[in-house]
Amino acid sequence: MKAKKVAVISDLHASLSMLDAFISYINKQDVELILNLGDYISNGPNPCEVFDRIWVDKRFINIKGYDEDSLFHSVKKSEGIAQGEWIRKKLGKDRLKKIELSPSIKMININNKKLLMCHINGWAEILQKSAHHIMGKLKDEDYNYILMGGSHRPEMTYQNKIFLKGNVIDPGAMTSSENRGNFVILDFSQEEPNISFHSLYAEKIHLNQINSKEQRDIIKEEVEENTLKDTLLYIHGKKKSGEVYIDQDVVQRILEIGLEQSKYICIGCWNHEKQIIRELLYYLKCRKIKASEEGSQEWYIGEVTDQVRELVLNRRLLPCGRLKWFEISFQYHINSTAPLYSIYHYGKEGFIKRLSLKELYSMEEMLKRYDIPYTIPINQ
Numbered sequence: 001m002k003a004k005k006v007a008v009i010s011d012l013h014a015s016l017s018m019l020d021a022f023i024s025y026i027n028k029q030d031v032e033l034i035l036n037l038g039d040y041i042s043n044g045p046n047p048c049e050v051f052d053r054i055w056v057d058k059r060f061i062n063i064k065g066y067d068e069d070s071l072f073h074s075v076k077k078s079e080g081i082a083q084g085e086w087i088r089k090k091l092g093k094d095r096l097k098k099i100e101l102s103p104s105i106k107m108i109n110i111n112n113k114k115l116l117m118c119h120i121n122g123w124a125e126i127l128q129k130s131a132h133h134i135m136g137k138l139k140d141e142d143y144n145y146i147l148m149g150g151s152h153r154p155e156m157t158y159q160n161k162i163f164l165k166g167n168v169i170d171p172g173a174m175t176s177s178e179n180r181g182n183f184v185i186l187d188f189s190q191e192e193p194n195i196s197f198h199s200l201y202a203e204k205i206h207l208n209q210i211n212s213k214e215q216r217d218i219i220k221e222e223v224e225e226n227t228l229k230d231t232l233l234y235i236h237g238k239k240k241s242g243e244v245y246i247d248q249d250v251v252q253r254i255l256e257i258g259l260e261q262s263k264y265i266c267i268g269c270w271n272h273e274k275q276i277i278r279e280l281l282y283y284l285k286c287r288k289i290k291a292s293e294e295g296s297q298e299w300y301i302g303e304v305t306d307q308v309r310e311l312v313l314n315r316r317l318l319p320c321g322r323l324k325w326f327e328i329s330f331q332y333h334i335n336s337t338a339p340l341y342s343i344y345h346y347g348k349e350g351f352i353k354r355l356s357l358k359e360l361y362s363m364e365e366m367l368k369r370y371d372i373p374y375t376i377p378i379n380q
Contacts, residue, residue, distance in 0.1 A: 001110050003032040008184040010037035010065070010119070010149025011173035014044025018174050018181045019053055021200050029185065031059070033110070037149030037171070038065020038119040041099070044175070047087050051095050064102040065119035065150060066287065066334060072100055111188045113144040120150030120288050128286050145169055145186075154182045154197050169195065231360050235350040236373040244348045247370045248317075251343055254350055255312050257359065258330035258341035259304055265312070266301045266339060268327035276324050283311040288334050299327070301334055323347040 007026050012019060026034070040054060040062075041047040054060050071088055088096065105126060106117040118126065146168045154172030172182030180199050187194040235254070237244045258265070267284065269277050271291075277300075284302040291298050302308065318324055323346045329339035343350040355363065367374045 001033075001108060003110055004188050005029060005031045006033040006035060006110060006186040006188065007031045008035045008037065008147050008169065008171045008186065009174050009181075010039060010171050011152055011175060012036075012040040012044075012050060012181075013067075013173070013175045014041050014047040014050050015175045015181075016044075016046035016049045016053070018200070019050055022174065022181055022183065023053075023057075025198075025200055026185075031185065034060045035108075035115075035117055035147060036060050036062045037117055037147060038063050038104070039067045039149065040065070040174075041091065042067035042087060047090050048092075048095070051091065051099075055098065061106065061108065061117070062102055063106050063117050063119060064099055064104050068099050068102070069104060069287075070334070071096065107143075110186075111193075113188070113193065114142065116143045116146045118146070118148050120148070127281055127289070128284075143167075147171070152176070154184070154199075156195065171197070231353070231355045231357075232376065233352045233355070233360065233363065234375040235352075235367065236375070237345075237348045237350075238370075238372050244345075246343070246347055246350060246372060250366055250370055250372060251323075251347055251350070252313065253363065253366060254341060254343060254352060255316075255328065257352065257355070258328075259309055259312065261354065262330035262332060262340060263304055264301055264331050264334050264336075265304050265308055266299050266327070266329045266331060267325045268297060268299045268329075268344075269325050271296055271298050280311070280325070283307045283315075297326070301331075304330075 007022075007029075009022065034057070036054065041051050044050070054062065071084060091099070104119060108115050108117065144167070148168050148170050151170050152173035153170060155170050157168050157170075169184055171184040174181040174183060176182070180201055182197070182199050185196050185198060187196070235246060235250070237246045264287070265284070267280060269280065271277070277298075280300055284300055285305055285308075286300050286302045288301040289298060290301070312328060316324055316328070323343070326346050327342065327344040329342035329344070331339045338353075340353040341351075352363065364374070
């Protein structure tokens with residue numbers, strides 16, 4: 001594939017005004033290809049218009065991001081799915097089929113430079129396939145550049161992951177709270193491409209706006225069927241022979257509740273625990289990875305599946321009896337900022353944020369039976 005100038009975008013989030021501003025700008029820059037790294041039809045007011053504009057323009061090469069991927073996963077009523085339902089209804093079957101058939105990882109060659117396109121869910125898919133030996137390890141020299149969207153932060157860095165290394169370009173988000181759209185232009189005029197980061201200002205960007213009446217109707221239906229209550233319960237663990245721990249029967253029950261009520265699980269590991277991470281990725285359909293600021297801890301987020309239930313309920317302990325991971329938590333959405341159920345500090349503490357009253361009373365009885373300290377904030 002030949003092209004002198006290539007634009008790289010991500011996270012447009014159905015903003016037609018920003019797309020118009022971007023197209024107007026790159027038309028003046030003689031851009032020949034546009035690499036779209038996903039999350040382009042969600043969380044904005046114009047999913048159909050943005051989809052049609054992108055798919056008609058032959059310069060676009062598209063992959064699906066997490067938001068597109070999530071349109072085809074089963075969702076629970078407790079999750080709050082109004083926006084996803086609205087987007088699916090708006091897009092219709094033909095557009096949805098095109099999105100579903102889009103890859104989440106795409107490898108391309110431009111002017112004899114190898115590029116890998118992926119989103120955060122695509123990166124997770126690479127790790128997943130590597131753990132299952134579906135693809136070999138990708139070495140530094142395999143790709144000149146790895147293009148990855150999803151973080152909303154424009155940056156160029158070098159990643160040294162357990163299964164993948166390389167120079168990574170993240171163009172940032174095409175939508176932001178400052179009404180700015182971030183993107184990258186790769187200029188292949190010279191043997192070594194010139195990489196420039198750009199930021200456009202759009203006068204009018206609408207984020208997170210969907211048809212309010214349709215949304216209210218769906219939410220009302222969900223609320224009527226939702227019997228869970230916001231109930232915060234801290235489990236402190238008990239001390240015995242100098243060790244703090246929670247009895248495994250209690251841990252088991254918390255995990256069962258989390259697996260039953262949540263769609264996503266988040267498991268934390270130290271990044272030097274290679275075998276533990278490899279086993280985790282074998283069972284977990286990983287969708288997202290987070291890392292601590294210093295990079296020594298990583299959290300692997302994926303869907304709750306039968307394989308995950310088997311791992312968490314029956315294979316969570318090391319031979320010494322300690323939890324394999326420093327944290328197991330559950331959340332309703334992959335981008336949730338806080339979990340609803342969690343066991344952390346290698347099983348020494350935990351909390352539960354949503355229970356039915358029946359489950360709360362049952363949990364209290366169990367904690368008292370095992371003499372485990374717990375706290376329920378007084379405002380509940």
